[in-house]
Amino acid sequence: MAPVLYDFTAAPSPRRARILLAEKGIAHETVQVDLAKGEQLGDAYRAINPACTVPALKLDSGVVLTENIGIAAWADAVKPEPALLGSTPEEKGLVLGWNARIEFEGFMPVAEILRNTSKGMVGRALPGPVNFEQIPALAERGSVRLTRFFDMLDARLAGRDFIAIDRFSLADITALVCVDFAKWVKHEPKPEHANLLRWHGAVSARPSAKA
Amino acid sequence: MAPVLYDFTAAPSPRRARILLAEKGIAHETVQVDLAKGEQLGDAYRAINPACTVPALKLDSGVVLTENIGIAAWADAVKPEPALLGSTPEEKGLVLGWNARIEFEGFMPVAEILRNTSKGMVGRALPGPVNFEQIPALAERGSVRLTRFFDMLDARLAGRDFIAIDRFSLADITALVCVDFAKWVKHEPKPEHANLLRWHGAVSARPSAKA
Numbered sequence: 001m002a003p004v005l006y007d008f009t010a011a012p013s014p015r016r017a018r019i020l021l022a023e024k025g026i027a028h029e030t031v032q033v034d035l036a037k038g039e040q041l042g043d044a045y046r047a048i049n050p051a052c053t054v055p056a057l058k059l060d061s062g063v064v065l066t067e068n069i070g071i072a073a074w075a076d077a078v079k080p081e082p083a084l085l086g087s088t089p090e091e092k093g094l095v096l097g098w099n100a101r102i103e104f105e106g107f108m109p110v111a112e113i114l115r116n117t118s119k120g121m122v123g124r125a126l127p128g129p130v131n132f133e134q135i136p137a138l139a140e141r142g143s144v145r146l147t148r149f150f151d152m153l154d155a156r157l158a159g160r161d162f163i164a165i166d167r168f169s170l171a172d173i174t175a176l177v178c179v180d181f182a183k184w185v186k187h188e189p190k191p192e193h194a195n196l197l198r199w200h201g202a203v204s205a206r207p208s209a210k211a
Numbered sequence: 212m213a214p215v216l217y218d219f220t221a222a223p224s225p226r227r228a229r230i231l232l233a234e235k236g237i238a239h240e241t242v243q244v245d246l247a248k249g250e251q252l253g254d255a256y257r258a259i260n261p262a263c264t265v266p267a268l269k270l271d272s273g274v275v276l277t278e279n280i281g282i283a284a285w286a287d288a289v290k291p292e293p294a295l296l297g298s299t300p301e302e303k304g305l306v307l308g309w310n311a312r313i314e315f316e317g318f319m320p321v322a323e324i325l326r327n328t329s330k331g332m333v334g335r336a337l338p339g340p341v342n343f344e345q346i347p348a349l350a351e352r353g354s355v356r357l358t359r360f361f362d363m364l365d366a367r368l369a370g371r372d373f374i375a376i377d378r379f380s381l382a383d384i385t386a387l388v389c390v391d392f393a394k395w396v397k398h399e400p401k402p403e404h405a406n407l408l409r410w411h412g413a414v415s416a417r418p419s420a421k422a
Contacts, residue, residue, distance in 0.1 A: 065301075
């Protein structure tokens, strides 16, 4: 039986899992959880993932893996090639270190801008089962951080094809989805971010980017 | 040559790396970076880790790994036992998934309370090279989230000795340091959190907890 991915096509977080599974060539079924209708907060999905987030991956054993990093660790263990988490110890450290930086310095600011300004997210400033009011100052801070993030990533990509190591890795997946997600809040790399734009063009052209 | 851990004994984040290295039995040298004096923002440390955070681990090759998860991935690859990131694919998925939840639902709220209320952190509401003003609303939200986190962890530990899998794992290290860090902001498990208190007593008694 194939594992089941709880997904929502329009959302950035499950896109990370879709690209990962496509790069690994891991067959799976998909169940859509309509975030636009709040299905992630309903009893049916709460019984699957009490944290009310997507993606989640239900394995044959019935165990449900949540969080992109959990799904990636499982996928890398069941199908080691391509080695998206790195091959050597040093590569493995670099990939997960960079992945964490991209989440904290890039993904989190984008989410904070979106969730703290969008009218559709009033009272939903954080994912999960508890409602939190918007904090406008977080969105302002997020814009400053995101500008810095693009600068940082552009500098890292000088003379490099990929972010963490010399091959495509999980860090590139997370950064690709982050840069595309940033367009939702009207942030994108500037023309002077030549390295970042070159990298973005190349990783966007991979078949997995459309998964 | 042994790897060099850039550390600050009093701080919670590098404590996570110290416990991990102690559990793995990986010899290393230590350099203290005095966060109380702002040494992480000075030119000397910035040349080692431009993100100005500890822990960082400098390998023989000269490569510097940042982020606890990066250091853990490296350590697990150079010394697979004890398997702190899990052994089977399912275990690996559960450990990193739970570790990420503990970081987001536990560590982040504690840090937000501390950084947005402490007089010593005015203008330093986020780690890293850029200064950000405090946002008091974040501290209030953090208190609500932290209470929920203790409830969630207590429920997870009902009938269990460890958080993610049936053995001690990285998730237990992160949660131990998080629960101890929460005392800094006057949050601790309540007497009715019997499972959480039992687990905390057991993991605190491991020799590595004093690393």
